[in-house]
Amino acid sequence: MFEFFKLAHRPLRQWGTALAMAGLVGATTFVPLPAAAAGNQLTDVTFMLDFSAMGRHAPWYVALDKGYFKQAGLNVKIVPGQGTAQSLQALEAGVAQFAFSDPTSLVLGRARGVSSGVFVEMNYQKAPYAVFSLKDGANVTHLSQFKGLTIASSSDSMTPRIIQGLMAQRGMDPSAVKFTNVAGSARPGVLLSGKVPAIETFVFGQVGMERSAKPGNLRTFLLADHGLTLYSDGVLVKQDYLKAHPKIVKAFVSASLKGWHDALSNMDEAARIEQKYVPSLNREVIVGELKLLKKMAVIPVTKEKGLGYIDPARMKESVDFVVKYVGIEGTAPMAKDLYTNEFIPNPPVMP
Incomplete structure (x- = not known):
């Protein structure tokens, strides 16, 4: 399953x-x-x-x-x-x-x-699950923006189910968010290059991405700050x-x-x-x-x-x-x- x-x-x-x-x-x-x-x-x-x-x-x-x-x-x-x-x-x-x-x-x-x-x-x-986007891109700051959003993830990650679970818990359609398969090590690069609108990874990935992103352009959406009690x-x-x-x-x-x-x-x-x-x-x-x-x-x-x-x-x-x-x-x-x-x-x- x-x-x-x-x-x-x-x-x-x-x-x-x-x-x-x-x-x-x-x-x-x-x-x-x-x-x-x-x-x-x-x-x-x-x-x-x-x-x-x-x-x-x-x-x-x-x-x-x-x-x-x-x-x-x-x-x-x-x-x-x-x-x-x-x-x-x-x-x-x-x-x-x-x-x-x-x-x-x-x-x-x-x-x-x-x-x-x-x-x-x-x-x-607090759970470290996070979704990252760019200010001059998807600029995700609210859970409602997950509707229609494509997030880079992978088949062996549990985070998509957790994201969809939080959406369902908050009365949103969990099928409204889409996931595309990208290896974990490649996700920061495809986000920063604008190839995908958002990625999921642990919040700790913020440190490395901020070193490569334009100052102030990285957006971190920590699920635990938006209702996830896990x-x-x-x-x-x-x-x-x-x-x-x-x-x-x-x-x-x-x-x-x-x-x-x-x-x-x-x-x-x-x-x-x-x-x-x-x-x-x-x-x-x-x-x-x-x-x-x-x-x-x-x-x-x-x-x-x-x-x-x-x-x-x-x-x-x-x-x-x-x-x-x-x-x-x-x-x-x-x-x-x-x-x-x-x-x-x-x-x-x-x-």
Whole structure:
């Protein structure tokens, strides 16, 4: 039914075997901690990102570099992912103990009975789905302009269904927006050259496009600022691992949120740190992504409850949105079964 799940549930050997055979080492994407000194044993765990390391992933590298994981008794490997669905599959296969993924992928997986992940921290409180256009082009500033709009996307992207879901939720005809297939890496170029009126990609793409667009010409339409109440990426752990190793999970969550606090508080420092592990990244781009990341991570509830907190009402809204507007195969999971705040530090890590 979904191209998304054709990708999400490819046999692990098609994409993950190479990672496993290589000890989960992605070229230039991470540097593991040194072996623990004698008498100071650390627990080895693997954390899989949603994609290759980018500026928005700096908080994890800050936690790694500052020794927060090590102080918590963990030797953490940060490895690249190939999308949120694949990260979820890696978690189920035991390739990683912790994975960065999203509720949409989890709901679809739980409905089909192929996922058992539980969120232990939610990092993107606002969803990063965005539509970009040009001021001297489509100049999209309101959802009503999606009627008749052609947006460059791809068959393996879930964003079109989310866009159409938001339109339906707001009483619009979801078939009124059109999508054309353009590879993700090519989308900024075709937009800036005027070949398409709009593209969809994560809001973090704004940083690179602003560097290439005419000053003031890029228009960013963040769905979360126009009515979309959908959680996005957070840290997932399998249910059985959660039950067997609660102390490890608690240690990971606490250390990672310290990294988030530091990265959002000192972005220049975070950029310098991440560059040590991912030298190919541009420091200005990292800082630019972190500025956007802060807008995704720090909202009223996290100012009150702390970073990573999962709001029950918002999680239910997220699950209901996926079930009603994205569509599932199988039995809809209960929102309460998809998360726990048990491992959020007390006192919380404030932004």
